[in-house]
Amino acid sequence: MTTVLHLDASARPGRAGTHAHGSHTRALTHRFVERWRAARPGDTVIVRDVGQTPPAHVSSDWVAAAFTPRADRTTAQRRRLAESDALIDELRRADVLVLGVPMYNFGPPAAFKAWIDQIVRIGETFAYEPARADSPYVPLLADRPRRTVLLSARGGDGFDAGGEMAHMNHLDPAVATALGFLGIDGLAHIAVEHQEHGGEALAKSVAQAQARVDALVDRWLHLEASQAPSAGEHEDRAIAACA
Ligand SMILES: Cc1cc2nc3c(=O)[nH]c(=O)nc-3n(C[C@H](O)[C@H](O)[C@H](O)COP(=O)(O)O)c2cc1C
Numbered sequence: 585m586t587t588v589l590h591l592d593a594s595a596r597p598g599r600a601g602t603h604a605h606g607s608h609t610r611a612l613t614h615r616f617v618e619r620w621r622a623a624r625p626g627d628t629v630i631v632r633d634v635g636q637t638p639p640a641h642v643s644s645d646w647v648a649a650a651f652t653p654r655a656d657r658t659t660a661q662r663r664r665l666a667e668s669d670a671l672i673d674e675l676r677r678a679d680v681l682v683l684g685v686p687m688y689n690f691g692p693p694a695a696f697k698a699w700i701d702q703i704v705r706i707g708e709t710f711a712y713e714p715a716r717a718d719s720p721y722v723p724l725l726a727d728r729p730r731r732t733v734l735l736s737a738r739g740g741d742g743f744d745a746g747g748e749m750a751h752m753n754h755l756d757p758a759v760a761t762a763l764g765f766l767g768i769d770g771l772a773h774i775a776v777e778h779q780e781h782g783g784e785a786l787a788k789s790v791a792q793a794q795a796r797v798d799a800l801v802d803r804w805l806h807l808e809a810s811q812a813p814s815a816g817e818h819e820d821r822a823i824a825a826c827a
Pocket of ligand 1: 594
């Protein structure tokens with residue numbers, strides 16, 4: 585069985601095309617997950633809505649707790665890290681990570697950045713080993729999750745690689761860098777553009793993004809079917825992730 589982590593970060597609760605003033609990123613993540621579910625109804629889907637329920641911002645207590653060895657943490661420190669523990673646990677359980685993240689002021693919404701700050705944690709999702717010659721930073725999620733897609737939306741256009749505004753896109757590189765630091769590589773990127781322009785330009789962009797989502801889901805479903813790991817391999821990975 586495969587586990588899909590479905591995360592939304594838009595401040596808008598409804599979906600474009602279904603609700604008035606709805607979110608395009610929510611429409612794309614919904615489309616992805618529903619297509620996946622239709623093909624694999626037995627899979628588990630974890631829903632994490634940081635747009636509606638943002639994680640806490642990192643505080644001085646949080647930092648002190650995270651840098652205290654696990655065995656030495658006080659009850660209050662363990663409590664302070666409970667949210668981070670839960671978010672990291674979801675990530676470790678996920679085989680497929682579906683991120684719906686709108687562009688706000690050229691980067692991710694603060695709620696999504698708060699999620700990133702909760703999941704990038706020393707000793708949990710990366711390790712620091714100063715004696716290592718190549719790099720002291722060791723990613724600890726190198727095989728969890730196995731496939732990740734960033735479904736984005738922008739009011740303007742030209743933010744994709746090679747576009748006129750690509751140099752102002754600080755969202756896609758930020759997500760790829762933070763996840764890559766943990767070992768989550770090979771991010772797929774799909775975005776709706778022209779939300780603020782509307783009309784034909786938006787309709788065309790939405791149709792293109794939908795077609796790309798469908799094609800990506802079908803490709804990954806095919807890979808899941810052809811590369812399904814044995815139960816033993818699943819267990820090995822789970823043990824390695826928790827070690
Ligand atoms: C606070 C805020 C900041 C935004 N900043 C940008 C921006 O920097 N560039 C851009 O092209 N669109 C920007 N937009 C437009 C959004 O990217 C666009 O509305 C997108 O569709 C939002 O995603 P959603 O539809 O999933 O809610 C911004 C919108 C909001 C609400």
